[in-house]
Amino acid sequence: MTDLPTPTVGTRVVHRRYVPYSDAHYAGNLVDGAYSLKLFGDVATEMCIVTDGDEGLFASYSEVQFLAPVRAGDVLEISAELVRVGTRSRGLELAVTVVARGEPTAEAPGAARVLDEPITATTASGTVVVPPRPEA
Numbered sequence: 001m002t003d004l005p006t007p008t009v010g011t012r013v014v015h016r017r018y019v020p021y022s023d024a025h026y027a028g029n030l031v032d033g034a035y036s037l038k039l040f041g042d043v044a045t046e047m048c049i050v051t052d053g054d055e056g057l058f059a060s061y062s063e064v065q066f067l068a069p070v071r072a073g074d075v076l077e078i079s080a081e082l083v084r085v086g087t088r089s090r091g092l093e094l095a096v097t098v099v100a101r102g103e104p105t106a107e108a109p110g111a112a113r114v115l116d117e118p119i120t121a122t123t124a125s126g127t128v129v130v131p132p133r134p135e136a
Contacts, residue, residue: 004133007051007090011082015043016075016099024072029102031070036078036096036122037061043080044092044128051082051090052130059089064124073102073112076121089129096122 017039023031041058048056070076077097084091098119102112 004053005051007082007085009082009085011047011051013043013047013050013080015039015046015078017078019070019072019074019076021072028069029072031072033064033066033122035070036066037064037124039076039078039096040080040094040122040124040126043078043094044126047080047082047092048090048128048130051085052133054130056090056128056130059127059129062125062127064122066122068098068119068121070096070098070121071101073104074098075100075112077118088132089127092126092128094122094124094126095120 019031019035021029023035025032044058045055048054075098077099079095079097081093082090083093098115098121100112100114104111
């Protein structure tokens with residue numbers, strides 16, 4: 001591919017995802033922390049496609065913080081921001097934010113609401129690697 005985009009610090013990619021009840025593993029309909037890491041992999045893949053025209057590979061996390069629970073019935077916003085551009089590596093700041101939450105009751109088993117204040121559930125810093133760019 002010769003017309004590769006130029007990776008630019010500040011580029012953002014955002015996904016939204018509903019957490020199905022089938023993914024809950026713990027009391028209170030909690031999902032495991034690996035769920036957020038999987039979502040980080042998805043948003044990082046799109047970032048590599050946007051910035052480098054390749055799916056890239058996740059190389060490492062330098063920090064992961066689990067700040068609040070993620071539950072089945074949540075609607076999540078998963079974001080990646082490009083914060084560093086190396087020759088073949090890209091530094092990302094990642095976040096999982098709960099923007100809506102299921103609130104089922106016996107009378108309304110499908111009840112849910114958009115949160116007035118989104119909840120930051122998970123943050124991370126990570127590095128992805130991409131193939132070398134072709135010589136111009």
